[in-house]
Amino acid sequence: MKLKICGMKYPENILEVGALLPDYMGFIFWEKSARYFNGTIPELLKTTKKAGVFVDQSQEEILDKVAKYDLQAVQLHGNESAAFCEELKMKLGKKIEIIKAFSADNDFDFEILKPYEAVCDYFLFDTKGKLPGGNGTTFDWTILKKYKSEKPFFLSGGIGINELNAIEEISKTNLPIYAIDVNSKFEIEPGLKNKNLLSNFKRKFDVANF
Template sequence: MKYPENILEVGSLLPDYMGFIFWEKSARYFDGTIPELIKTIKKTGVFVNETVENIAAKINKYDLQAVQLHGKESVDFCASLKEKIDSKIEIIKVFSVGEDFDFESLKPFEAVCDYFLFDTKGKLPGGNGTTFDWKILENYKSEKPFFLSGGIGIEEIPAIKNLKLPIYAIDVNSKFEIEPGLKNKNLLRKFQKTLKPEILNLKQEYNEL
């Protein structure tokens, strides 16, 4: 998200999370003011290979409830960040997934992250606008809940409904944009109404495991 009026428009749909990108090379880079949002929406800062100190500063400045690490952050880095910030702030570690992705590499991160996010491997740390082969996720054996990301739009709804995976949340971005950082509220509403019952069921099923 980038523009105050649009932030409020999308906020009226009551998403669980709302992302603000603090990576200066991104076309969606955010350096403005976040208007007051309903408390159930978790303001999420998106960072790429940033320092612990700078992440902590953004958390304090914008009152973030979650951070999404989109770079090459190590286990030690995540541990240091976890020690530095409030324990209530969620840490979401992003992994770019390709055919050769090693899911065993996730194990050391389980103790220092609240969630994983799987995105499409591409030229950019994120926002490449394409999906990856979700069959790869059948190799996911961790009990850690995860976000599904990577070029997800309206046309992906049937495939998402057929997934039998412990998905905690769906991360959407570029396919719902009028321009970088400016979201189409009507398209988001359509996606939400069509998919949300399935996501709620997936969350319930996961919590019962």
């Protein structure tokens, strides 16, 4: 199981967190976010993929940010259609991953995923809240029992160090969980991560070897 640390903002902090060798590091390019990124990404080890997070933004803007920041993944966190994802995938090429995020609650209809299966590399399930992401709360993971797809997915939404036991339990299921996505539970302020807390989490995460 891989680890994605999202909502990075400050160059020095990016380097500190990058030294922990996460599999993905996320940068939010949605201007309404408190974690909106518009700076310079320092050089990271190639083992860490840079993911750009977008919310109902144009393909032109996405393609521009991919080129400018040499992104390896694009996370779509709005109401992007399957047709939008398919067209974007053709423009991006096979080397750049598309992660389609969905806000989940107890009434989530997993049938809406079907049109996206062939046009996205991964799904991401986040907690349904006032914001597209970064709400700081977890959703009821038992609803994932209804997930019948083989498409690997990222598990997100208010995950902190106290969720390690729950991660261990859900890892024992047959669900194709590809990665855990963490953000707000490790912050000093929006966009500024607590390196020590993340280091502790990463160490326990690696030891557990989910």
